[in-house]
Amino acid sequence: MTNKYVYFIANWKMFGDLKTLNSLDKVIKFSKDNKKKKFKIIYCPPSTLIRPLSKRLKKTKIEVGAQNCHESDKFGPFTGQINSQMLKNVGAKYIILGHSENRLKGDDNKKINLKIKSALKAGLKVIFCIGETLREKRNKKTKQILSKQIQVGLKSVNNNSKIIIAYEPIWSIGSGIIPKPNDLIKSISFIKSKFVKKSPKILYGGSVNPNNIDQIKNINTIDGFLIGGASQDPKKFIDIIKKTIN
């Protein structure tokens, strides 16, 4: 993977407070020390940390993203919700949409499509998560599920350059299990085949850690990784990056 730009996106989920941000000094130093290498780090913390984190990362190459948004691009009577313009306003450049943890809470393909369009309108780049459940995999439905997620999720989205797809099999998220490299290669190539024009960048996500990164880092159709649990520990996160880019 060393000859192209590799993405390392940290999905912090519901983790972190103001104090946690101090732990990022190590990652900032690592990024500065390796600034000539071709990789990009993006932190997606909870919304409460977007502003303080963007301030802290101002003079660095590390960027900040959000984890979800409401689909409306206007203010409205939606208690507890935040829209993409508001996230952009406090410093987000990216946004994770379609994550399975939010699909479980009611984000279906159509709603995700609305969210993607509102995020693009706000000027955010979208990290669009897709993936099948274990049952769907066992029933050999993976391709059907991925097709539908892409077809509906990206309906009327014309500019793929602002979209990054994260292929996250749901059974691999937080389970410690990653797909067999050959299966992963097949799914990635299937996803690419869905795009007649240029395919968006495609990341892999699900239980990526310093112990298993060697098994998948050389799959050259993958443009990087979306990392949950392991990204909360700066040492593990740096280890994953080092093993991939060196």
Ligand code: PGA
């Ligand atoms: P995980 O999460 O690395 O903890 O499996 C990945 C994700 O949910 O994006």
